[in-house]
Amino acid sequence: MSKRKKKRLLIRVSILTVLIAAVVYTLYSTLTDDDRMLVKAGDAAPDFELTDLDGNAHRLSDYKGQGVFLNFWGTWCKPCEKEMPYMENQYQVYKDEGVQILAVNVGESEFQVNNFANEYNLSFPVVRDAQKDVMYAYAIGPLPTTLLINPEGEVVKVVKGEMTEEMVAEYMEMIKP
Amino acid sequence: MNEITCKCGHVNPEGTELCLSCGRTLSKDAENRKTADVMRYEGMARRSQTYNLSIIDKIWNFFSSVKVGVWLIVTTLIASSLGTIFPQALFIPQGTENVYYEERYGIAGKIYYVLGFHDLYSSWWYLLLIGAIGTSIIIASLDRVIPLYKALKHQRINRHESFMKRQRVFSDYSVESPEKTIAQIRERLEKKRYRIREEKDHLLAEKGRFSRWGPYINHIGLIIFLIGGMLRFVPGMYVDENMWIREGETMAIPGTGQEYFLKSDGFTVETYEQGEDPEVFNNTIEREGAIAKNYQTDAHLYQREQGSIAGQQGELVEVQNGAIQVNQPLKFDQFALYQVDFRQDEYLSMSFNMTNKASEESVGSFTIRFDEPQKVYELENGYSVELTEYFPDFSGFEDGEPQSVSPIPNNPAFLVRLFSPEKPDGEVAFIGIQRNVEPLGENDYALEFAGVETRDVSGLTVRKDLTLWILGLGGAVFMIGVVQGAYWNHRRLWLKKTADGRLLAAGHTNKNWFGLRKDLEYVFDSTGLEKPVDHQEENLNRNTSADAKEENNRDSTS
Structure with a gap:
């Protein structure tokens, strides 16, 4: 029994x-429905290849061994505009320590992106995602969204929304090799 | 566990109401309950009632209770109906949920929002309720179907007289030869396609036992349905995305893993013309104006080369092309693209003439395409226009700086520099719709608006649903269960020859007593005996005839 x-x-x-x-x-x-599709911390960053304003192709996997600060933005987006100078400043500090910035413009014309990059004197590569292909691959919602990718090609953190200069510095510290 | 030993010597598990061997009633409680209730599960001990020990058993018993199940369903129904009071989040402007309800509906709206009624199907407590119903269905069914199955599988042919007497349909006959009567009845039962088993002095005939499984088949269908609903959350099973595509654009199709691209050749709206189908439409067209006939996007579908990565242009191979119309989606590789929305006449380009203000003569013209504006527009004879800045959705000035609120050319505006042989350094102008500002003083030249081109934007839904067949299967199984339980009934007849030579006949059915009575009428017809009496029916008749008599009396007195 x-x-x-x-x-x-x-x-x-x-x-x-x-x-x-x-x-x-x-x-x-x-x-977690909203985040379900989004590339999350711990995921391998999906590879992509986009062309910058000078016509050079940038492939994410070519930056293995460096930290990649991957920023999605638009010229019309105020917070994006605000954080660009911070990114430029910190790029000057961290580029020699192995941190690369890729600023992906989502779906705007070359003219606008060019104008914007010149206005803010951006020295890091600014690439255009005209067909929103990479945006969908990363399932980016509202702009700006920034992904921190470590030298192994793994996403360390997804930052939604505007960053202060301190945050930008802190994040670059996180992903430097 | 306490066991109950019946007078016949059979040992039954605790909670049993009718002896598994002879059918005697085992407890006072069962004695007092209605026979129909006791017979529902063949007098078996429902598993949950047999013992009550650990916490697991307590949880199990909670979900096993039909009362709890009914309350769960009622609660869910009430919650679902409350969810229809204000619009669901799906139908209000996206991203405004946190203020929308309170602004519109005050405190009630706030409560509605805070408690998650605004997005009911995704609120945690609603999902918990559904989960609890699912759990209740599974456990309550298991607790009943297993004992029921065992009882019916092992049911005995010979039953004790007390069991038979308790049945709703029962008669006690004195016949010359019970054996002969049983044989006559058997013959008729066989014609009615009863399954018959005989044992010394006893006969059991039954029919339609499988209808007893109806409710459980029905529950299996529900569970399959719930599993289908759950599978939507498994990555790759369900995609529901939106995309906007402009005429001439090629865009990645969201949700397809960047494998498919779509190019739009154009969007069309057609309406019914006056007189086109006069009987059907003329009145309405007169009353309401144009009636939509067709919304259509003509599109090409491309697949990207295997092994390409996001962003790489690579080779796009055309897979299909055709029209996407309302309810006529473009289907490919488990996906379907539906026409759901559109925006007409979005600005594509604007043309301007550069004119000399004094002579009002044009010195050249050019066109700015908003999807690819150029830095410089060269005109003839040393004239040119330099585009300094472009604001697609101009919203006004902030600290003297023109602002754009979106990347969509809803209200395009430009900062330009006009070069002419007379003014080699250029003149600055700010041009927009109904707007021509010369911020650095009076200019010699101006841009004159010369025309505009527009294009339409198609709103498409990308849908993939691999759970549909599971939902269909669940629905089908559900209906099979309903039909099985509703259109067949489990009819039984017991015959017993007693030691003193009487013949006892008892009948039972889980529903449709009329059908059983009809069967018995036919079966007993050849024996010369009255069919066994339905005591409930008899009581009913007696009462109604008493009522009728009273009526008569009253009639006669009045």
């Missing part, structure tokens, strides 16, 4: 476990 009871308990425990797991999984997926 006690053997049968044990077996019954085991069955009950396993059924309840499966049911609880299913409910927890569904809850977790729903509550």
Whole structure:
């Protein structure tokens, strides 16, 4: 009898476990729905290749061994505009320590991007994602969004929204080799 | 565990109501309950009622209760109906949820939002309720179907007289030869396609036992349905994305892993013309104006070469081309592109004449394309226009700086420098729609608006749903269960020859007593005996005839 009871308990425990797991999984997926598609910290950064304003191709995987500060932006986006000079300043500090900035403009014309880069004297590569291809690959929502990629090509952090100069410096420190 | 030993010597597990061997009622409690209730699960001990020990058993028992299940369903129904009071988040401007409800509906709106009613199907407590219902369905079914299955599988042919007497349909006959009567009944039962088993002095005939599984099949369907709903959250099973594409543009299709690209050849809206189908449309066109006939995007679908990475232009291979119309999606590789929205007449380009203000003569013209503005527009004879800045969605000035609120050319404006042989350093002008500012003093030359080109934008939904067939299967199984339980019934007839030579007949069905009575009428017809009496029916008749008599009396007195 006690053997049968044990077996019954085991069955009950396993059924309840499966049911609880299913409910927890569904809850977790729903509550993190917005981030579900987004490339997250810990993921390998999807590779891409985009062309900068001088016509040079930049492939993410070519920067293995360096930290990559991957910034998605638009000329019309005020916070993007605000953080660009911070990025430029810190680029001057960290570029010799092996940190590369790739600023990906999402879907705007060469003229606008060029104008913007000249206005802010950006010395890091500014690339254009005209077909929003890379934006979808990273499932970027609102701009700006910045991904910190370590020298191994792994995403360390996803930063949504505007950054202060201190944050930019801190993040570059995080990913320098 | 306490066991119950029946008078017949059979040992039954605790909670059993009818002896598994002879069918005697085992407890006072069962004695007092209605026979129909006791017979629902064949008098078996429902598993959850048998013991109550550990915390696991307590959880199990909680979900096993039908009462709890009903309350869960009622709560979910109430929550679902409350969710229809204000619009769901899906139908309000995106990103405004946190203020929208309070602004519109005051405190009630705030409560609505805070409690998650605005996005009901994604609120954690609603999902927990659904999860609890699913759990309840599974556990309650298991707890009932297993004992029921065992009871019906091992059901005995000979039952004790007390069991038979308790049945709703029961008669006690004195016949000359019970054996002969049983044989006659058997013959008729076979014609009615009852399955018959006989044992010394006893007969059990039954039909439609499988209808007893109906509710459980139905529950399996529900569970499959819930699993299908859950699978939507598994990556790769379900995609629901939106994309905007302008005429002439080639864009990556979101949700396809950057494998597919779409090029739009153009968007068209057609309306029914007056007189086109006069009987159907003329009245409405007169009353309402134009009626939409077709929304269509003509598109080419491209697939990117294998092994390409995001952003690489690579080779795009055309896979398909065709029209995307409402309800006529473009289908490819488990995906479907639906026409859902459009914006008409977005600015594509503007043309200008550069004119000499004094002579009002044009010195040349040029066109600015908003998707690829150029730095310099060279005109003839040493005239040129330099585009200094472009503001696609001009919204005004901030600290003297023109601002653009979006990358969409809703209200394009430009800062230009006009070069002429007379003014080799150029003259600055700020040009926009209904706007021509000369911020650095009066200019000799001006840009005159000469025309505009527009294009349409198609709004498409990218949809992939690999769970649809599971939902369909769940629905089908659900319906099979309903039909099985509703259109068939489990009818049984027990016959017993007692030691003193009487013949006992008892009948039971889980529903449709009328059908059972009809069967019995036919079956007993050849024996010369009245069919076994349905005691409930008899009581009912007696009451109604008493009522009728009373009525009559009253009639006669009045």
